[in-house]
Amino acid sequence: MTKDSNQSRLPLSPFVVLDLTRVRAGPTAVRQLADWGADVIKIEAPVDADHETEMGGVRLGPDYQNLHRNKRSLTVDLKTAQGKEVLYRLVKTADVIVENYRPDVKHRLSIDYETLRAINPKLIYASISGFGQDGPYANRPGYDQIIQGMTGMMSVTGIPGQGPVRAGIAIADTTAGLYGAMGIMMALIDREHTGLGQWVQTSLLESLLAVMDFQSARWLVAGEIPKQAGNDHPTIIPTGVFTTQDGQVNICVSGQVMWERLCRTLRRPEWLVDEKYLTNKARSKNRESLNSELNEIFAQNTNTHWIELLNQSGLACGAVNNVAEAFADEQVQHLGIRWPIQHPQLVGASIVGQPFRTNLHRASVKSYAPSPGQHNNEILSNIGFSNEEIQALKDCHVI
Missing domain, CATH: 3.30.1540.10 (formyl-coa transferase, domain 3)
Known part of the structure; x- marks a missing residue:
C-alpha cells in the first residue's frame, strides 16, 4: 500500500490501519494514528447520489474535517459476501483495525476479533464502546452525555445548587479515543516482542471514570463524595x-x-x-x-x-477567553496547534492540530478529510484486484 512520501518520515508510517469507526470516540483514536504517519484506510458504506448530496454539508463541516484528516477512503458494503472478502484481503496485510460498533454488531457481520485473528494473527484489533465488550450494559447505546451523567462528571460540574451540568465538550468520547490510541500503540510495541496481535478494549464509561482522576480518588481513597464547586477548585483555595x-x-x-x-x-x-x-x-x-x-x-x-x-x-x-480569543493568544499561535488545510471548498479553513511533538518529529495535516470512495481504485489495486474486478464490484454496488 502506498504512503505519502512526507508521511513516511513520521514514527507510525510503517503501519496500515483499517478504520471502521463512526461518530467521535473511534475517529479520535484513529486520528492520532493518522496524524503520526499511519496509512489509514477509512472503510465506509457505499452511498448513492441522493444520500451523498444530503451528507455533503456534514462532510464539509468542522467536525468531520477535524476528525477525518490524513485518511484514505474505501467504500465497502460489509453486509455482502463480496464486501467481507474485500475486508478480509485488507486484513491480511494490515497492522491495526479499529471499530466502535456495539459489541453484538461485529459478530453479526463476521468481522469480530476471533474471525479476523484467524486471517492475520499479528493484527491489533481495537474496540471502543460505550460500556465495554461484556457485562450487563454491554449492548446499550453509549453517548457522551449519558456517560457524563453516569460517571458523576455532571454532579461535579456547575455552580453549587444549580443541579447537574454537562461539560461543554464531548469529554467521554474524546478521552475514550485517546485511551484507545494509547492501547493500540502499547499493543504494537508488545508485538515487537511477541510477534502476536491482541484485542485492545476501552469504553466511554471507564475512560471518563479514569479522567475524573482526583475526584474519583476522593471517593475511592477517602470516602468523600465530591460535589459542585463552580469555578472554585474543590480543594485548593483561592x-x-x-x-x-x-x-x-x-x-x-x-x-x-x-x-x-x-x-x-x-x-x-x-x-x-x-x-x-x-x-x-x-x-x-x-x-x-x-x-x-x-x-x-x-x-x-x-x-x-x-x-x-x-x-x-x-x-x-x-x-x-472565548474560543476565538484562545486561538488569537500569542502563545497558542507560537505553539502552532492551528493547522491550515488546503481544501478547494473551505478556503482559509483550519483544524485543531496535535498537542505534542518531539525534537525529531512534528505531525501536520497532509490531506483533508476524503470523500466516500475517493481512493477505491488505488486501495483495491494495491491488494491485487484487477480493473475488471473493481468494476464488477462497482456494478453490483459492493463498493
Missing part, C-alpha cells in the same frame, strides 16, 4: 474566576507558599494573620468571604494588569 475592569481572570493559588506570596503581591499582609485564612482548610471553609474580598481587589484594574502582575510574582493567572 482558585477561581474574578471580574476585572475589562473582563475576567482565573487565578490558582496552590499551597501555603503561594498563598503568602499572593497576600504580599496584593498588599494584604493582614490576611497572613487572619484566622479565617491561615490554612487552606480555613480558606476553604471561608471561601465566600475570601472570594468577595478578592473580587473587590480585581475590580480595581484590568485583565492585562493582573495577569502581568501575578505572573511576574510567580503566581498563576490567565484570561478567561
Whole structure:
C-alpha cells in the first residue's frame, strides 16, 4: 500500500490501519494514528447520489474535517459476501483495525476479533464502546452525555445548587479515543516482542471514570463524595474566576507558599494573620468571604494588569477567553496547534492540530478529510484486484 512520501518520515508510517469507526470516540483514536504517519484506510458504506448530496454539508463541516484528516477512503458494503472478502484481503496485510460498533454488531457481520485473528494473527484489533465488550450494559447505546451523567462528571460540574451540568465538550468520547490510541500503540510495541496481535478494549464509561482522576480518588481513597464547586477548585483555595475592569481572570493559588506570596503581591499582609485564612482548610471553609474580598481587589484594574502582575510574582493567572480569543493568544499561535488545510471548498479553513511533538518529529495535516470512495481504485489495486474486478464490484454496488 502506498504512503505519502512526507508521511513516511513520521514514527507510525510503517503501519496500515483499517478504520471502521463512526461518530467521535473511534475517529479520535484513529486520528492520532493518522496524524503520526499511519496509512489509514477509512472503510465506509457505499452511498448513492441522493444520500451523498444530503451528507455533503456534514462532510464539509468542522467536525468531520477535524476528525477525518490524513485518511484514505474505501467504500465497502460489509453486509455482502463480496464486501467481507474485500475486508478480509485488507486484513491480511494490515497492522491495526479499529471499530466502535456495539459489541453484538461485529459478530453479526463476521468481522469480530476471533474471525479476523484467524486471517492475520499479528493484527491489533481495537474496540471502543460505550460500556465495554461484556457485562450487563454491554449492548446499550453509549453517548457522551449519558456517560457524563453516569460517571458523576455532571454532579461535579456547575455552580453549587444549580443541579447537574454537562461539560461543554464531548469529554467521554474524546478521552475514550485517546485511551484507545494509547492501547493500540502499547499493543504494537508488545508485538515487537511477541510477534502476536491482541484485542485492545476501552469504553466511554471507564475512560471518563479514569479522567475524573482526583475526584474519583476522593471517593475511592477517602470516602468523600465530591460535589459542585463552580469555578472554585474543590480543594485548593483561592482558585477561581474574578471580574476585572475589562473582563475576567482565573487565578490558582496552590499551597501555603503561594498563598503568602499572593497576600504580599496584593498588599494584604493582614490576611497572613487572619484566622479565617491561615490554612487552606480555613480558606476553604471561608471561601465566600475570601472570594468577595478578592473580587473587590480585581475590580480595581484590568485583565492585562493582573495577569502581568501575578505572573511576574510567580503566581498563576490567565484570561478567561472565548474560543476565538484562545486561538488569537500569542502563545497558542507560537505553539502552532492551528493547522491550515488546503481544501478547494473551505478556503482559509483550519483544524485543531496535535498537542505534542518531539525534537525529531512534528505531525501536520497532509490531506483533508476524503470523500466516500475517493481512493477505491488505488486501495483495491494495491491488494491485487484487477480493473475488471473493481468494476464488477462497482456494478453490483459492493463498493
